[in-house]
Amino acid sequence: MSRTVTVGLDGSPESRTAADWAAREARLRGLPLRLVHVWEPVPGPMAQAPLLGAETHRHWTERIPREAAAELRTAHPGLEIRTEQLDGASAAVLAEAAEESELLVLGSRGLSGIGGFLVGSVGLSVVAHAGRPVVLVRAGERAADEHEPDTAGTPSERTPFRPVVLGVDTAAPHDALFAFAFEEAVRRETSVRAVRAWNMPPYYVYGFAADPTLDQEIAAQEKAALSEVLKPWRHKYPSVEVVEECEFASPSLRMIEAARDASLVVVGRRRRPAGYGTHVGPVTHAVLHHSAAPVAVVPHD
Template sequence: MSRTVTVGLDGSRESLAAAEWAAREAKLRELPLRLVNVWEPVPEPMAQAPLLGAETQTHWSERIPREAAAGLRLRHPGVEITVEQLTGRASEVLVAAAKDSELLVLGSRGLSGLGGFLVGSIGQAVVAHAETPVVLVRAWEQAADEREMDPAGIPSAATGFRPVVLGLDTDRPDDAVITFAFEEAARRQTSLRVVHGWNLPPHYVSSLPAAPQIGVELGRQDAAALAAVLHPWKEKFPHVEVVEESRFGSPANHLVDASREASLVVVGRRIRRSPFGIHIGSVTHAVLHHATAPVAVVAHD
């Protein structure tokens, strides 16, 4: 793996927003930024059509990446930026590109009205198969910025980053997911908000109305389990302020709520190396589609 941040760029507002986010992340990590543009060949008869011919390919695969790179160099001086034009199926090419990166960043279209992501087939396929962390970023006009806004609605460089949010499974905590979240919070010099949602075991549900203290006790036990998982990490990252939230109810709903005040939401995905199907887990799937901040999906065994 080479030390680089890679972003998939197709000229859409969403991918341009992803490139901006990736450039800021590359600066935080002190890494070069690689812009990858994928051209999917079309059947020869279609390629002869005026809108799909050589001029169109030149526009999308050369002009747009070149102009995007020039703008990023102006706005992010000091970040080394390279451009690559690749050919093939977009999802397969991006998964391959992720293998040579520390981080892959993609754009994702915002849903109308309610906000959140609309993750297309390419984005879902990449998230499901890439073993490098993948970040999904919304279009700039609708995205919640990492930094607080000034009264004019412009991101303020004088204010700190919003918290990083981590969705943690205390039954199966994974070092890669937790490390990623702590490191992202440390880079931003912000707090880490760790959210764990829990529900009553089935055999407790019928007895709860008669004994509400059962729910209180289970809540205490869950909070203690969360604290135990995080204890060694808090010692490893003493400068990161950690806010622990053990909350009754759907983990996905709690994470979506927390995303409204976050600079980044971090969730995990268990690696399944079958080439068939898209498996990203129900919580991660819900967060990808409904969170209002960029979402990082960290693959783990």
Template sequence: MRRTVTVGLDGSPESRAAAEWAAREAKLRGLPLKLVNVGEPVPAPTAREPLLGADPLQHGSELSETGAPPAEGWGRIRRESAEGLRLRHPGVEITAEQLPGRPGEVLAHVAEDAALLVLGSRGLSGVGGFLVGSVGLAVVAHAERPVVLVRAGEQAADEHLMDPTGIPSAAAPYRPVVLGLDTDDPDPSLVEFAFDAAVRRVTSLRVVHGWNPPPYYAYGLSSDLELHTELSGQQASALTDLLRPWRQKFPAVEVVEESRYGTAAIHLVDASREASLIVVGRRIRRRPLGVRIGPITHAVLHHSTAPVAVVPHG
């Protein structure tokens, strides 16, 4: 079965931004784009229960938690969105589907047949980062395919370097792809996703590794320059050794290695300001009491200023 780039669409600004990003990604990958709306069926109003002028297309910060718009509302969203996307992204095959159920659960299931699932999140006013709601977090935590979070207002030019006039331009080269990598527990699917994203964008890959010393070293590390230098060299060598076969597999990709002392999440959020895409991982752990995203991925999701791809792995 041919996979698709699938996007959750509910008519909100953030879901429209996600659809634009997904259309660009579908074109890069040569895949179809599927627009999906999910929600519980909305009962028709009765004479005793009027809608009081409420607009059924006014949604919250993400996909609707309470239900989808009526069929005619979704039909209008679908037509307008699909027509606009076809005009702006010629050559991309676009389909649309409406599914009943709870958005978090249904979208995680829909992701199984997708190359990746794209969702929108509200950008934080005045500062960089996302406002990731419960639907987005639920999907990221349960989906077993890559999920990309895109901020409201995200523009194509935001992924690119500045043109000669000093303005970000979609005609300029892409900004680097940034990969957050743990050298103690690397997963091939995560690394390959990041290299593949860099290849498709014809850009460099910036690999960021944050490290902290073992507890028995930590006390004296700040005052022991020799020990700090030794540990830094060990961490940098480990990163180089890990990436060597990937450099050979993707010789066209320029790789920039950064092994930095401190919390990985802080370094990744800082790197997101100059990135076209941040790639982080989530270990799949099936537990009876729920699924965790992980503290680093959770922090990056909320504070990155670039789209974030979360790649689940075993």
């Protein structure tokens, strides 16, 4: 595997934003940046058109990574940047490109009126099938957005990074997810905000009727479980402050709320057999569409 941060480019404003985020991430990791543009052969009828033929189409699309690389070299002097033009179906090619990278970065359109993403079919398919972490970056994201507000209340690159928000399932903790979040926190010299939220099954209402303190007991058990799964990571990363948040609430809504003050949100996706579809889990799916911060989806067994 080549040690690079890879970004998928399609010429859209959101992919350019993703490329800038990927460049910043590559600098944090001390890795080269790889710009990948996928050229899908034009349909037969279009290929015969004199002004829109296959050669003309390819000529213009080959400019996308070249021009993006020129802009990024100006904005990030000293960063090693590579460009590649690959052929095939975008989702499959990008998922394969992820296998050859430490991280794949994609852009998504922002949802009008609210902070969040509009994740297209290609992005969702890549997230669902890539064997490496994939980060989705919304259009319009800026470097300052990852930082705490300054004294004037405005986010600034001169202020510390916001926390890395980690979604935790205490019933099935996965090392890949924790390791990714803590490493990102180390690179940013910031804290990990570990969020655990849960919903009660409907039949628990009968238990509450019989024992009014049952909810307190369950909450205490959940908090203890969260502290337990975080304990080895506190020892492994003693320099990283860990903030534990555990409450009875919708996991999806709680993660979306936490994302408002995050530099990065880290969620998991269970690996499934090839060709299984684009199911990524309800919480991850909701966070992908509504997070105000970049979202890293980490696959795990």
